[in-house]
Amino acid sequence: MQRAATSVRSGPDIPALQAGILAGDRRSLARAITLAESTRADHQEQSAALLAAILPHAGKAVRIGITGTPGVGKSTFIEAFGKYLTGQGLRVAVLAVDPSSARSGGSILGDKTRMEELVRDPNAFIRPSPAGRTLGGVARRTREAMLLVEAAGFDVVLVETVGVGQSETTVADMVDMFMLLLAPGGGDDLQGIKRGIMELADLVVVNKADGDLLKVARLAKGDYAAALRLMRPRSPLWHPQVMLASAVQRTGIADIWQAIQAYRAALEPAGEWERRRADQALAWMWRELSDGLVDELRADSTVAARLPRMEAEVRVGRVTPTAAARRLLAAFLGLRGDGNRPT
Ligand SMILES: Nc1nc2c(ncn2[C@@H]2O[C@H](COP(=O)(O)OP(=O)(O)O)[C@@H](O)[C@H]2O)c(=O)[nH]1
């Protein structure tokens, strides 16, 4: 279908989208995120141009990752915390990284029934996890959405994830502060939470510290604090804290925001806040580079022709994985026209 001659190409008007985002227009923002999530090559190109244009206006938000096993109260907490923040006059965006959502058909944020107030709040913006086959793909789009919401003037970005594969590490790598939500009780077995996730946490929140659970929540807080003291802190400037909260009764919420401010005050003057972001940006570039190279390699016909046999030989142990990788790389590079194409 051809458009009228006045339109350069079918697709969104990028300068208009850019202006809309910078003016804080939610529809422009939503459309820009949809564009970033599209897998169409022309959309990706337009999205890249838009992201480059808004980049100087991004980076001003506090980026907070939130993780915890299903049922611990993440959605309820985000509702309470988000409403607290908008009550402080801040604008809050909620994003998610959930690589399982494509398979299960529903994102962790798809269920917005626990965020009824926040959904209707004009100072909040909630975006479910993008669908994607790989964690890398889902994470890339969430990172881009984060830049877009920042350019649109949001002050706090909450990135939610659940313990699916490597998703916590991925989210920890894109935020300033990583928060782990735990339920009271189960202090001894850490409720199946892997030690590695505990090590990523800058802040541990024992949720559901209310009613009959309050006593056991206090005990759990002590257990978790003891466990954290045995771990190496991520930064010498900050020792991860354990705090109590009730997302339902909305207690402990202000203290958590205060702890986040204290964390920032500890890291920022020393330059560590910015250094972390710089490291994250560089790591992102390298991930894009390796993803891009692997995509090119897989799309290469010479490599594609050799791949099945090579994989079979690696499977049965006739060729070592290293040797197979080297041969496939050589086949790939041989195609790049250096006259050194292996036979
Ligand atoms: N008692 C109590 N229940 C809570 C609290 N936060 C969440 N819940 C309940 O825990 C269940 C799971 O909450 P939800 O927010 O959906 O958890 P998620 O799966 O981590 O997003 C729901 O029944 C909530 O009402 C809390 O602070 N106190």
Ligand SMILES: [Mg+2]
């Ligand atoms: Mg939830």
